[in-house]
Amino acid sequence: MAVLADSDTRWKWGALTAQRLAPDGGARPALRLDGFLLRGRATPTARQLTEVGVRADSIGEVTAAEFLRTMRDTDHDVLVLALVGGSVQALLHGLRHIWQDRRDRPVVVTGYVGVVYEKLADGLLLRHGADLVLANSRQDAERFRAVYEGVGADAGAVTEVALPFLGGAPYTGPREPYTVVFAAQPSVPESRKDRTYLLERLIRHARGHPEREVLLKLRSRPGEHTTHIEELPYQKLAQRLDLPPNLRLVYGHMGEVLDRTDLLVTVSSTAALESLHRRIPTAILTDLGVRESLGNHHFIGSGCLASFDQLDAGHQPVPDPEWTARQGVAADGTYETAFDAARERLLKLLAAPSLPPLTPYYTPDTAPGYLPGILARHHLAPDGSPLPGAPAADQQPGPVRRIVRRAARGAYRHGVQRVAPVIRRMGEL
Secondary structure, three states: OEEEEOOHHHHHHHHHHHHHHOOOOOOOOOOOOEEEEEOOOOOOOHHHHHHHOOOEOEEEEEOHHHHHHHHHOOOOOEEEEEOOHHHHHHHHHHHHHHOOOOOOOOEEEEEOOOOOOOOHHHHHHHHEOEOEEEEOOHHHHHHHHHHHHHOOOOOOOEEEOOOOOOOOOOOOOOOOOOEEEEEOOOOOOOOHHHHHHHHHHHHHHHHHOOOOEEEEEOOOOOOOOOOOOOOOOHHHHHOOOOOOOOEEEEOOOHHHHHOOOOEEEEOOOOHHHHHHHOOOOEEEEOOOOOOOOOOHHHHOOOOOEEOHHHHHOOOOOOOOHHHHHHOOOOOOOOHHHOOHHHHHHHHHHHHOOOOOOOOOOOOOOOOOOOHHHHHHOOOEOOOOOEOOOOOOHHHOOOHHHHHHHHHHOOOOOOOEOOOOOHHHHHHHO
8 A cells, every 4th residue: 555645644544544455454573564745835844753653664755746657557446635635636637647547556545634614515526536535433434425415516425433543541530640631733723812711721630720731732843844734832831931830831642641531621633532532521612612613613523622611620522422423423433444435445446457547526517727837836737647747855965864864774673664765665666
């Protein structure tokens, strides 16, 4: 299998999705996973890839044109596009162009890395054309089909699964010390005022409960980027404030942090779904309102909405089981079967003697004022072919190219088993 991702979180989603889709759920040692990172502002660093903790056989940075050259004659059976919507659409057109004469092309899979609370129609239509469009919950699957059918597009690719990174030991009760974790988000909220407010409330909570350990879980270090740009890192805001001794800033794998969490607090992070899956008490903050711009409106009906005042007073939200079930949070133990339907559909596609051409909803005829710009951003012509002079990754060595070089010397061992000469192979195609 191959995965093309454009950020650390999408690499995590894409790689784990590929493993879940494998016939035995990724347990088979012979499963080969090749990773490709689309060069851009969010290209992950070595630390970010290590923190994700997903094993791969090879990984390398590519441009869209290089990736298409690699995929032209690839022997991969499955390709997972773990990208922002516009990039998915561009690659679907590029793949359609290079595979127009292939009967044995790979099966193309795409989806969303987490909660879908904005740009539903735009993001979905940009992903239309893949063989499988994965929906992380029953609610998402219903919404996805409604959008496709509403515009006259084929909804047959929509397949219900769950977030591939749910798991971990169920919560069994308060620990010593009782640990409160605030899961920060890079761009929610955005303003300095709102982010400072949340940090000050966290400080107040820590001072009001000196017996508790309070952790501010951060996504990235200053200078690193994730799926969303972080203009005002909490690290910098915290430098101007007096932090109590029981409040610490932490990094690391979210699952490992949840292993010691007694109360997860966030505005709208996908970490809330991981926490709810493990039956950890989870609070979605209402201090800044319940608003679409914050994403916490997604949790209406969850039973998890709460303010810092309520949490300071000892309130613990109790999730609504019907709501969590519709959101793909399988705290009832059914998570192991969540990918069965997708795996079955994938196997049928792989067994077919041939696959039809990829057919994205957007074409030069249906969206002449929109599609060309999307393709041009990836240096692709309206027919999906690379434009002359498309940049190559080896023109500007980036952080991931340096990762590959260090990996060859054994410095990068946690996320990759063996780094194949992916970029060198590309130059030979």
